[in-house]
Amino acid sequence: MAARKLGVVMNGVTGRMGYRQHLVRSVLAIREQGGVALSDGTRVQLDPLLVGRNATKLREIAERHDLPRWTTDLDAALTDADYPVYFDAQSTQVREKSLIKAMDAGRHVYAEKPSAESLTAALELARHARRTGVKNGVVHDKLYLPGLVKLKRLVDSGFFGRVLSVRGEFGYWVFEGDWQPAQRPSWNYRAQDGGGIALDMFPHWNYLLENLFGGVRAVTARVVTHIPQRWDEQGLRYEATADDAAYAIFELDDGVIAQINSSWAVRVNRDELVEFQVDGTEGSAVAGLHRCRAQHRTVTPKPVWNPDLAETGRFRDQWQEVPDNAPLDNGFKAQWEQFVRHVVEDAPNPYDLLSGARGVQLAEAGLRSSREGRRVELTELTA
Numbered sequence: 001m002a003a004r005k006l007g008v009v010m011n012g013v014t015g016r017m018g019y020r021q022h023l024v025r026s027v028l029a030i031r032e033q034g035g036v037a038l039s040d041g042t043r044v045q046l047d048p049l050l051v052g053r054n055a056t057k058l059r060e061i062a063e064r065h066d067l068p069r070w071t072t073d074l075d076a077a078l079t080d081a082d083y084p085v086y087f088d089a090q091s092t093q094v095r096e097k098s099l100i101k102a103m104d105a106g107r108h109v110y111a112e113k114p115s116a117e118s119l120t121a122a123l124e125l126a127r128h129a130r131r132t133g134v135k136n137g138v139v140h141d142k143l144y145l146p147g148l149v150k151l152k153r154l155v156d157s158g159f160f161g162r163v164l165s166v167r168g169e170f171g172y173w174v175f176e177g178d179w180q181p182a183q184r185p186s187w188n189y190r191a192q193d194g195g196g197i198a199l200d201m202f203p204h205w206n207y208l209l210e211n212l213f214g215g216v217r218a219v220t221a222r223v224v225t226h227i228p229q230r231w232d233e234q235g236l237r238y239e240a241t242a243d244d245a246a247y248a249i250f251e252l253d254d255g256v257i258a259q260i261n262s263s264w265a266v267r268v269n270r271d272e273l274v275e276f277q278v279d280g281t282e283g284s285a286v287a288g289l290h291r292c293r294a295q296h297r298t299v300t301p302k303p304v305w306n307p308d309l310a311e312t313g314r315f316r317d318q319w320q321e322v323p324d325n326a327p328l329d330n331g332f333k334a335q336w337e338q339f340v341r342h343v344v345e346d347a348p349n350p351y352d353l354l355s356g357a358r359g360v361q362l363a364e365a366g367l368r369s370s371r372e373g374r375r376v377e378l379t380e381l382t383a
């Protein structure tokens, strides 16, 4: 039986995330596999309509992937009844206006995070979705990473007993751009253009903590700009006005303490670019993008502090690999499939604009904590 079609207006596909993660690795990968499988055994095939400001770039992408539809006219794209879904991976600052426009046109909306630059705007987006009745989702990709899927499995099995603490290390050296090009867009380092590591990463930490260990109730953070000058895509020097490192303590439900360091000014001495260590009364685990290793209390060695003796064993060898046990797909694509099922068969999707707003709330609270030098409590949000 032929798969039915679902048209998706994709805005921001000339960007890093919009092109690589969403168009190529998600929507085109879904097309190649013959669509998204639904619960009744039928399939939905995706039909992308590319939107952006630069006709030359759009045409080039469309031709490279043999896609017939592209336009620089967002308003026109939003009136085309064959495209009931709007996706947004534009830079953060311009997202809000486009999402409101899409919802007013009755489109279901799916968007990159952060959903907006401020809590007021992010909450307004969630409320507008409720008012217009459209389905809505925000990218929560890290939850679908193989390492974190395995960590979630340990949580669900009760492996940890009572979770005590979570320690996360995220980051790597982002080149300044003078003698080697930077590997991230320059707007990420300008506050006036929507940049900053807290606004970028705290939304991720919020949904990860909330879905694995419990909601964040308070934050104490120190947010800094370690590298004050950088060089942009044209090789021009600019002032880095946004934070490039954030050192934070998050207090979760049930007394769980999570500490997460986020930095674009750190050199990697870890197995993966992000790693979380979880310690519980019954066991501990370390999870990264791909791997997850665990140590149960029954096999926990008993180190004895003796600075006079060099360690003979390697602590890292005392952990056990958690097996995949199932194929674990690319997280961006997995969430696209979940969102498509949400749109066409009302499958559950907890990762909506209200969840996105909680992420922005945490970023804003972290920035305030740093600015005012104090612990900031979070209030519960409702759409």
Ligand SMILES: NC(=O)c1ccc[n+]([C@@H]2O[C@H](COP(=O)([O-])OP(=O)(O)OC[C@H]3O[C@@H](n4cnc5c(N)ncnc54)[C@H](O)[C@@H]3O)[C@@H](O)[C@H]2O)c1
Pocket: 011, 012, 013, 014, 015, 016, 017, 018, 052, 053, 089, 090, 091, 092, 094, 112, 113, 114, 139, 141, 185, 200
């Ligand atoms: N989920 C994740 O892990 C993750 C990772 C990185 C970035 N992001 C988010 O994805 C979004 C895009 O980030 P990126 O790294 O791809 O950035 P990018 O600079 O590579 O791409 C930005 C896109 O927005 C478009 N754009 C920029 N300014 C615009 C304007 N004024 N009007 C219309 N379009 C405009 C650009 O043409 C481009 O298509 C950001 O919101 C960012 O926070 C998410």
